[in-house]
Amino acid sequence: MTINETQDEIINEFSLLDGDQEMTVFYIMELGQKLPDIPEADKTEDNVVKGCQSKVWLTAKLQDAKIFFAADSNTAITKGLVSLLIRIFNGQAPEDILNADLYFMKRIGMERFIGTQRSNGFAAMIKQMKLYALAYKTQMEVKS
Amino acid sequence: MAHTNVAVKPTPINVEEIRKEFPILHQKVNGKDLVYLDNAATNQKPKRVIDALVEYYTGYNANIHRGIHTLAEKATKAFEATRETARVFINAASTEEIIFTRGVTEGINLVAATYGRAFLNEGDEVIISTIEHHSNIVPWQLICEQTKANLVVIPVTDSGELKLDVYKSLLSSKTKIVAVNHASNSLGTINPVKEIIQLAHNVGAVVLIDGAQAGAHLTIDVQDLDCDFYCLSSHKMYGPTGTGILYGKKSLLEKMPPYHGGGEMIKEVTFEKTTYNDLPYKFEAGTPNIGDVVAFRHAMEFILDLGRENIAAHEHELLVYATEKVSKLKGVKIVGQAKNKVGVLAFTVQGIHHFDIGQMLDARGIAVRTGHHCTQPLMECYGIEGTVRASFSVYNTKKEVDQLVEGLERIINFMK
Numbered sequence: 065m066t067i068n069e070t071q072d073e074i075i076n077e078f079s080l081l082d083g084d085q086e087m088t089v090f091y092i093m094e095l096g097q098k099l100p101d102i103p104e105a106d107k108t109e110d111n112v113v114k115g116c117q118s119k120v121w122l123t124a125k126l127q128d129a130k131i132f133f134a135a136d137s138n139t140a141i142t143k144g145l146v147s148l149l150i151r152i153f154n155g156q157a158p159e160d161i162l163n164a165d166l167y168f169m170k171r172i173g174m175e176r177f178i179g180t181q182r183s184n185g186f187a188a189m190i191k192q193m194k195l196y197a198l199a200y201k202t203q204m205e206v207k208s
Numbered sequence: 209m210a211h212t213n214v215a216v217k218p219t220p221i222n223v224e225e226i227r228k229e230f231p232i233l234h235q236k237v238n239g240k241d242l243v244y245l246d247n248a249a250t251n252q253k254p255k256r257v258i259d260a261l262v263e264y265y266t267g268y269n270a271n272i273h274r275g276i277h278t279l280a281e282k283a284t285k286a287f288e289a290t291r292e293t294a295r296v297f298i299n300a301a302s303t304e305e306i307i308f309t310r311g312v313t314e315g316i317n318l319v320a321a322t323y324g325r326a327f328l329n330e331g332d333e334v335i336i337s338t339i340e341h342h343s344n345i346v347p348w349q350l351i352c353e354q355t356k357a358n359l360v361v362i363p364v365t366d367s368g369e370l371k372l373d374v375y376k377s378l379l380s381s382k383t384k385i386v387a388v389n390h391a392s393n394s395l396g397t398i399n400p401v402k403e404i405i406q407l408a409h410n411v412g413a414v415v416l417i418d419g420a421q422a423g424a425h426l427t428i429d430v431q432d433l434d435c436d437f438y439c440l441s442s443h444k445m446y447g448p449t450g451t452g453i454l455y456g457k458k459s460l461l462e463k464m465p466p467y468h469g470g471g472e473m474i475k476e477v478t479f480e481k482t483t484y485n486d487l488p489y490k491f492e493a494g495t496p497n498i499g500d501v502v503a504f505r506h507a508m509e510f511i512l513d514l515g516r517e518n519i520a521a522h523e524h525e526l527l528v529y530a531t532e533k534v535s536k537l538k539g540v541k542i543v544g545q546a547k548n549k550v551g552v553l554a555f556t557v558q559g560i561h562h563f564d565i566g567q568m569l570d571a572r573g574i575a576v577r578t579g580h581h582c583t584q585p586l587m588e589c590y591g592i593e594g595t596v597r598a599s600f601s602v603y604n605t606k607k608e609v610d611q612l613v614e615g616l617e618r619i620i621n622f623m624k
Contacts, residue, residue, distance in 0.1 A: 085570075089568055118563055139561040
C-alpha cells in the first residue's frame with residue numbers, strides 16, 4: 065500500500081466516528097494499545113522525541129531499502145497518534161517518506177481533538193521520522 | 209456581653225441563580241454541556257464584570273490621574289474606587305497600601321526585586337515552602353543569586369501540610385523574608401498563615417503571603433494576619449486577567465526603592481535627580497491596566513455580596529462530595545489530604561497518564577487541569593509527574609461532580 069492509500073484508509077475509518085470527540089479519543093487510544101511494544105532497552109533518552117509534552121520513544125531501521133519505525137509513549141493518546149504515523153510510513157522508501165504530504169491530519173480534523181501543545185508534539189514526531197528518512201536516504205546514496 | 213466564638217451559619221448558595229450571571233457556562237463543548245472545573249487556574253466572570261469592561265471602553269476610556277477633562281476624571285474615580293474596594297476586601301488600613309499589579313506573579317517579583325534587593329545581604333535567608341507555585345520560588349531564587357542570600361525550604365507532610373516544627377527550627381536571626389501561600393494551588397492545603405507570620409515576626413523577618421488561591425475562597429484580613437505583604441490576582445477572583453493587587457505595610461513600602469521607572473511614579477524629574485511620587489503611585493509606573501482594574505471592583509463586590517463564608521461553605525460541600533466519590537474509583541489516589549483545604553481535588557489514577565484523563569474528560573465537555581500545576585518541586589517530592597486537578601467555584605454543582613465521576617469511570621473501565 066502506498067502512503068496515500070493508507071492515509072485514505074485512515075480518513076475513511078475516522079469518518080465512521082462522525083466527529084464524536086469521545087469515540088475518537090477512545091479509537092485513538094485503542095490504536096495505541098494495538099501498537100507492538102518496543103524493547104525496554106530502546107527506551108533511552110537518545111530515542112526520546114524532543115518537543116513532545118508527553119514522552120515518546122522512536123526507533124527506526126532500514127530493511128530492503130524500506131524504513132520500519134517502532135515507538136512507544138507514556139500516554140495512551142500519544143501512542144495512538146504515533147501509531148497512525150507508523151502505519152502510514154512503515155515499509156515505505158526513505159524518498160517517499162521525505163516527500164509525503166500528510167493530508168490525513170487535516171481531513172480527520174486532528175487539530176480539533178488534540179490541543180496546540182499536542183499538535184506541536186505531533187509535528188515533532190513527523191520531523192523526527194523525516195530526519196530518519198533523510199539519514200537513510202543519504203546512507204543509501206553514499207553506498208550506491 | 210461576652211464574645212463568643214460561635215461561627216455564623218452560612219447562608220446556602222442558590223447556584224442556579226448564580227449560574228445565570230455567568231454567560232460562558234451556558235455552552236456546549238464537544239457537543240456536551242460545559243463542566244468547568246479548572247477554577248484554580250482561572251475562574252469565570254459574572255456579567256457585571258463583563259459589563260463594567262464594556263461600559264468603560266464604550267463610555268469613559270481615558271488616561272487617569274493627570275487629565276483635567278471629564279472622561280479622565282470619571283476614569284480616575286472608577287480606578288481609585290477599585291483601590292478602595294480592594295482595601296475593604298482585605299481590610300488594609302489605608303489605600304496607600306494597595307498597589308495595582310498585573311497579578312500575584314508581579315507582586316512577588318516586585319517585593320523580591322525591591323525589598324529583597326535593598327535588605328538582603330550575603331548569608332541571609334529567605335524561607336519558602338515545598339508547596340509553592342513557581343511564581344513564589346523563582347523570584348526568590350533570582351534575588352538570592354544576586355544578593356548571595358540563601359533559599360530555605362519548609363518541607364511538607366504526605367498529606368500535604370507544612371511541617372511547622374521544622375519551620376520553627378529553620379527560623380533564626382538570619383531569616384529576613386518568609387514567603388508562603390495562603391492556599392496551595394496543587395493540593396488545596398490552607399496554610400496556618402497567621403501562625404507562620406507570628407513566628408517569622410519573632411525573629412524579625414517580614415512575611416509575604418501569596419493569596420492567589422485564597423482570593424475567591426477565604427476571608428482575608430491583612431491587619432488581623434499582621435502580614436507584611438499580600439498578593440492577589442484578579443482573574444482568580446471572578447475578575448479580568450492582567451491585574452491584581454499587592455498589599456504592603458506602609459512603613460515597609462516607604463522604605464523600599466521603586467520597582468519600575470517611568471511616568472506616574474515620579475514627583476519631579478530632572479536629568480540630575482528624580483524624586484518619587486507618594487504611595488501607592490511610587491510603585492505604579494506607566495499607564496496602568498485601567499479597564500481591567502475598573503472591572504475588578506465589580507468582581508470583588510460579587511464575592512462580598514455573596515459572602516465569603518457562604519462561598520467557602522458551598523465549595524467545601526462540593527469538595528467533600530467529590531473527594532468521597534472520586535476516591536472510591538479504582539486506582540485513584542488523592543494527592544493532598546490536608547485537614548483544611550480550599551476546593552481543590554488533585555489525584556492520580558494508577559496506570560493512566562493524567563494527559564489521557566484530561567483529554568478524555570475534555571471530549572465530554574469537562575475542563576480540568578493536568579500536569580505539574582507549576583509546582584515541579586512538589587511533584588518531585590511526591591515522586592509523581594503530575595496530577596489531574598478538579599477545582600471548584602461558587603457556580604459548580606454536585607451534578608457536575610457526578611459528570612466528572614462518570615467520565616473518570618468510563619476511562620478507567622476502558623483502560624483496564
